[in-house]
Amino acid sequence: MAEAQRTPTVIADGVHITYTVHGGHPGGRGGATAALGRMLNRRPAPAGRKVHAVRGVSFVAHRGEAIGLIGSNGSGKSTLLKAIAGLQPVDRGAIHTQGQPSLLGVNAALMDDLTGERNVILGGLAMGMSRTEIRERYDGIVDFSGINEKDDAISRPMRTYSSGMGARLRFSIAAARSHDVLLIDEALSTGDARFRRRSQRRIDELRAEAGTVFLVSHSNSTITETCERALWLEAGTLRMDGPAKEVVAAYEEFTARPGTEKANK
Incomplete structure (x- = not known):
């Protein structure tokens, strides 16, 4: 492996992230209606629901890598990106970065x-x-x-x-x-094929300029075309870390199983 690839830029060490969700459920007496009722009756707001979004995730990213993050909705991908960017506190574990990460800036x-x-x-x-x-x-x-x-x-x-x-x-x-570390959340899923090709070329240039790129996308083809490595998060845990094509294939096999879609809602 080349020297540039062996230089760590991001180290996640047993990262746990939780946050609190406030408000009621859609369709019920919640949200703005419930808040208005509490204001009129001077009732205190109910305690929020704790979400354990990231559970003990560890990995090392290196300079020159483009790394895709895949997983079902609510699996913790965007939360992890925000934590790497310093916008989301970590409850346990630690994230170490070299240089200043930028979450799509x-x-x-x-x-x-x-x-x-x-x-x-x-x-x-x-x-x-x-x-x-x-x-x-x-x-x-x-x-x-x-x-x-x-x-x-x-x-x-x-x-x-x-x-x-x-x-x-x-x-x-x-x-x-x-960028030392560029974090991209779903940006490349927009636009036509020509824009996606331009974006992928620019990501290659950023990597060549000694940066590291993280990409979250629900398009598996975008991940395999843009990244050589992928992290698969599921229910906040790191299920797989390896070559992008292998990780995407395993994820697609997982999502194709009967009952998987219902279980992940």
């Missing part, structure tokens, strides 16, 4: 009422780029996103964008600079 910073152009500037600043760097990379970011191919969408407010257009612009901003 700019989701929280972009504002729906601002134009795409203003959001490119805002997102670039949020990722630590100078205004000069943003000006130099602006045309490339817009061209990469492809949102201007049919009309001048970059000059319209982002609230007028489809979810796919917004995701493509976010990825384009985040991919405009190199």
Whole structure:
């Protein structure tokens, strides 16, 4: 194995993550209706439900790797990414990172009422780029996103964008600079095949620039085309860690079993 691949960038050591879910169940007397009732009657809010989202997960990621995270809905993939990015506290165990991880960089910073152009500037600043760097990379970011191919969408407010257009612009901003660790949650499931190919090439470039890429996607083909390694999380536990094609094949066999879909709801 090459030296670059043997340099650890992320170490997860027996990580446990829990969080609390507040509110009632959909369809019942819960959510906003229940909250309003408590306010009018001055009743205290009920205790939240504890969710043990990640259970004792351990792995080591190396510089130059692209690692896919797969698993059923609610298996802990996005929670684990947030923990690696430092946005979600760990209850037990530890996560060690080299450099600064970026969770697709700019989701929280972009504002729906601002134009795409203003959001490119805002997102670039949020990722630590100078205004000069943003000006130099602006045309490339817009061209990469492809949102201007049919009309001048970059000059319209982002609230007028489809979810796919917004995701493509976010990825384009985040991919405009190199990252020690780039964490991508579902961004590549949007857009046409041409955009996905551009995204995969950019991920390869980021890896070549000595970064590490984590990718969460419900598209197994995206995982096998983009990543050489995959982690399979199920009910918060790490079921398998290995070559992407082998892990995806095992996961697909698991999901094809009778009763699996019902059990995972």
